[in-house]
Amino acid sequence: MTKLTDLTIAQARDGLRAKEFSAVELTDAYIAAVESSRPLNAFITETPEIARDMAKKSDARIADGSAGAMEGMPIGMKDLFCTEGTLTTAASHILDGFKPQYESTISKNLWDAGAVMLGKMNLDEFAMGSANITSYYGNVVNPWKREGDDTDLVPGGSSGGSSAAVAAHSVIAATGTDTGGSIRQPAAFTGIVGFKPTYGRCSRWGVVAFASSLDQAGPMTRDVRDSAIMLGAMAGHDPKDSTSADIAVPDFEAALTGDVKGLRIGIPKEYRMDGMPAEIEKIWDQGIAWLKDAGAEIVEVSLPHTKYALPAYYIIAPAEASSNLARYDGVRYGLREEGKDLIEMYENTRAAGFGAEVKRRVLIGTYVLSAGYYDAYYLKAQRVRSRIVDDFKKAWNSCDLLLTPATPSAAFGAGENQDDPLAMYLNDVFTVPASLAGLPGIAVPAGLDSKGLPLGLQLLGRPFDEETVLRGAHVLEQQAGFNAKPQFLA
Amino acid sequence: MANLIKGNTGDWEVVIGLEVHAQVSSKAKLFSGAATAFGAGPNEQVSLVDAAMPGMLPVINKECVRQAVRTGLAMGCAINLKSVFARKNYFYADLPQGYQISQYELPVVGEGEITIDLEDGESKQVGIERLHLEQDAGKSIHDQDPTKSYIDLNRSGVALMEIVSKPDMRSADEAAAYVTKLRSILRYIGACDGNMAEGSMRADVNISVRRPGEPLGTRAELKNINSIRFIRQAVDYEVKRQIMLIEDGGEVVQETRLFDSIKGETRSMRSKEDAHDYRYFPDPDLLPLVIESAFVEEMKGTLPELPDTKKDRFISDFGLSAYDAGVLVSERETASYYEAVAAKADPKLAANWVISELFGRLNKAGKDITDSPVSPENLGNLLSLISDNTISGKIAKEVFNEMFETGKDAKDIVEEKGLKQITDTGAIEAIVDGIIANSPGQVEQYRSGKTGLIGWFVGQVMKETQGKANPGVVNQLLKSKLEG
Incomplete structure (x- = not known):
């Protein structure tokens, strides 16, 4: 018999229904997996007691026929989602000891659907980073290693704890949040599926904010079907979030027809960048061939403002962050470092509470919003953003999905990219444009590079057309037949 | 020009513009469901949103938008069908978010004009620049502990309408008349209770002086003045200060000043150089506020007869003097009381009695017209007893006193006490x-x-x-x- 922790959500669902095992048994297997995967440092807080308690309730609901879509599924919750009574840190020192009195809408939706919380997943501090090396709680280690090389690699970021744990089978799935690629990039680095839905599809209420106009929650799972199931449980209109879309949630799993015949797949020519590694180009071409084989029509499209996306993103996101993070002032919750007066208390608290990357972005954001610079930076970046939105709108006239690489490289070693923040920012080059446009995007594992590390492809779709994205991703997944496993498995 | 001030070196003209903050009479705050009632214990009316807990999001309270639009319409202002909430960023202990959600470039209400009534019976138009919605901050309390400040967040997030006038006022009287009229309009339409003592309405007064005909002088801003009397005092003090300063060869600096109502003087709070860079930008947690024109029409339909219209009607229908009509319409409750009396008795007689007898007794008793022991019907009955010669005016005053004390009917008192006039x-x-x-x-x-x-x-x-x-x-x- 396969290990319980090797099952996907869909498989575990079948097993629970068929009474092959109980939710408590499944959860116990995962609690053990969480313990054995501690070297990855994927969790900030483990919650085994809560998990067992929830699993018992799941068994009761399975018994009385009221099981939800995620019933009994032991998942990891990115520690950016506020969980009532459970430490919530955003991986920052400044939220020391913060236990929310409320449950985020996304986590509540998942618990209501029967999911079981194994713990709170590590991440880059305030979700700022692409390597999970900015967490106050330490780096997360990618369960994958290069062949014949024991160097620890990064799991991507910011949802690095989630990606590492899903890849290492220490959780069946995990939540992520994606601001500029924080779901898709770590998914690609760890050989799993990461799906950022359309901005507005998942409520932001109770999610520690990084950049409000970009932040979007989504599932991180072993396969595309699991993402469809999990997104169905997460999504929905939330009157408590003014930017949440009042649009019905379709049956995402039903969208997985396995058929892409006649679907037009756009290949944006601007994504073929100078100096792009041959291996990335190769996997992209491979993806094109797979979809073509499956009956899709391949069309070249142009997204002319692509090269401005990254600079615009690194103005808009820090601008919003500089304001969103103002509330961490030591007055009401979290860390307080005393000072001789109020101003000094602020300074001491924020100096001690925020890490270097957060400070860098708060400073950038403060600068670009300052009098005299606002027009040149923030306003211009917003104009660029509109152009990028228009680029995509035009592209949808000639295609239904866009296929791109998910990342410009495979996972790298902690420290290999660290000296240059700008090089680090380039990790998001393929994911950021869709974030700026609010589009749904999924990263699907497609193959291994020459060193045996996973590489991902990204599919982007029209706003609120997650179904077509999932349909395309499902076919891509089948064609790729990716079944490699990391060196470290729980 | 009547409003010129004589200095030692010639005449000066005063230029005043006001920013009035009026608390919206809504049960809930602007972006959270927390209650807004005055007088609750510290931090008893604070939601997770008001305390800026991580991940909390603002959701606009429609009632506040309704009241802002109604206020705009009552001031004859243009309503902007699309407006934008922006964040005004600054750090303070009683500002939990680290920013105030306000409106900056695109306010919900644009330009308009109101008529102010001056004491000499003249009236004057004062331009309205804009009205925007914004959150109030909490309250810092510094005198409870030698080393600590206490924070009360009950007001944090309460909806305010900031109503900005054009610099159209030329004297303390005009500034006072403006606030009086604004308060009257707000109370008529029920958008704000106008209670300045409780902080529901307060004014920032911008003042400058110039030689007649010259360009605007440098202004000082007097912050947070919470009574009409203080506005007068503050303006008078500040005008003198500026004129003396300039005449002594000094220069007015652009700054924010505080009015000390005990000493009756203004003091510098912070200069322009110390001014914050608020780094306004559109709040990404909120979509632009879009209003349908049908909604604006609907709001027009909800407006009562406004004080100016009512005043004109009292003058033309009841033959009242402008002064009496002005006094009677200043509060909606007074106007309706008067109208109810006038329905039963001679309108001019009714005006005299309401203004002198009733107001006098109410004042003495410290009561509002809404708590008057004498109902308007009863007062009307009393006045008709005068008109039909049943009693004399002098007796009527006696009867009125009795009515005020006992709440009895005029006729009953006249009967009981045998006060009928002898006309035989x-x-x-x-x-x-x-x-x-x-x-x-x-x-x-x-x-x-x-x-x-x-x-x-x-x-x-x-x-x-x-x-x-x-x-x-x-x-x-x-x-x-x-x-x-």
Whole structure:
């Protein structure tokens, strides 16, 4: 018999229904997996007691026929989602000891659907980073290693704890949040599926904010079907979030027809960048061939403002962050470092509470919003953003999905990219444009590079057309037949 | 130009613009469901949103938008169908988010104009620049502990309308009249209770002085003045300060000043150089506020008759003086009270009685017109007793006092106390004859030319009739008998 922790959500669902095992048994297997995967440092807080308690309730609901879509599924919750009574840190020192009195809408939706919380997943501090090396709680280690090389690699970021744990089978799935690629990039680095839905599809209420106009929650799972199931449980209109879309949630799993015949797949020519590694180009071409084989029509499209996306993103996101993070002032919750007066208390608290990357972005954001610079930076970046939105709108006239690489490289070693923040920012080059446009995007594992590390492809779709994205991703997944496993498995 | 101020070196013109913060009379805050009632214990009306807990998001309270639009319409302003909430970023302990959600480039209400009523009976138009919605901050309390400040977040997130005037006012009187009119409009439409003592309405006053005809001078901003009396005092002080400063060769600096109501002076709070860079930008947690024109039309339909229209109607329909009409319409409750009285009695008489007798008694008793022990119907009845000669005006005042104390009906009091006026000429004649017969000395003096004594005779008659004799009849009878 396969290990319980090797099952996907869909498989575990079948097993629970068929009474092959109980939710408590499944959860116990995962609690053990969480313990054995501690070297990855994927969790900030483990919650085994809560998990067992929830699993018992799941068994009761399975018994009385009221099981939800995620019933009994032991998942990891990115520690950016506020969980009532459970430490919530955003991986920052400044939220020391913060236990929310409320449950985020996304986590509540998942618990209501029967999911079981194994713990709170590590991440880059305030979700700022692409390597999970900015967490106050330490780096997360990618369960994958290069062949014949024991160097620890990064799991991507910011949802690095989630990606590492899903890849290492220490959780069946995990939540992520994606601001500029924080779901898709770590998914690609760890050989799993990461799906950022359309901005507005998942409520932001109770999610520690990084950049409000970009932040979007989504599932991180072993396969595309699991993402469809999990997104169905997460999504929905939330009157408590003014930017949440009042649009019905379709049956995402039903969208997985396995058929892409006649679907037009756009290949944006601007994504073929100078100096792009041959291996990335190769996997992209491979993806094109797979979809073509499956009956899709391949069309070249142009997204002319692509090269401005990254600079615009690194103005808009820090601008919003500089304001969103103002509330961490030591007055009401979290860390307080005393000072001789109020101003000094602020300074001491924020100096001690925020890490270097957060400070860098708060400073950038403060600068670009300052009098005299606002027009040149923030306003211009917003104009660029509109152009990028228009680029995509035009592209949808000639295609239904866009296929791109998910990342410009495979996972790298902690420290290999660290000296240059700008090089680090380039990790998001393929994911950021869709974030700026609010589009749904999924990263699907497609193959291994020459060193045996996973590489991902990204599919982007029209706003609120997650179904077509999932349909395309499902076919891509089948064609790729990716079944490699990391060196470290729980 | 009546409003010029004489300095030592010539005339000065004062230029005043106001920013009035009016708390929206809504049960819940602008972006959270927390309650807004005055007088709750510290931090009892604070939601997770108001305390800026991580991940909390603002959701606009439609009632506040409704009231902002109604206020805009009542001031004859343009309503912007699309407006944007922006964040005004600054750190303070009683500002939990680290920013105030306000409106910056695109406010919900644009330009308009209101008429202010001046004491000489003149009126003047004052331009409205804009009205925008914004959150109030919490309150810092510094005097409870030697080393700590306490924070009360009950007001944090309460909806304010900031109403910005154009710099159209030229004196303390005009500034006071502007705030008075604004308060009246807000109370008429129920958008704000106008209670300045409780902080529901407060004003920032921008003041500068210039030589007549010259460009605007440098202004000082007086912050957070919470009574109309203080506005007058603050303006007077500040105008003198600026004129003296300039005449002594100094320069007014652009700064924010505080009005100390105890010392009656203004003091510098911070200069322009210390001003914050608020780094305004559109709040990404909120979509632009889009209003349908049908909604604006609907709001127009909800507006009551406004004070200016009512005043005109009182003047034309009831023949009241502009002054009386102005007094009666200043509060909606007073106007409706008056109208109810006027429906039963002579409108001019009604105006006199409401303004002098009723207001006098209410003031003395410290009561509002809404708590008046005398109902408007009852006062109307009393006045009709005067008009139909059942009682004299003098008796009516007695009856009114009794009504005020007991709440009884006018007619009942008149009946009970037998206060009906004696108009029976025969009865009065008998009394008059008796008095003339008993006062030969006074009669002789009168007949020898001291006709002023008529008053003494009237007094005697009134004494004997306990004031119930019809004064007209008494006078006529006395004259004909004494001279006859």
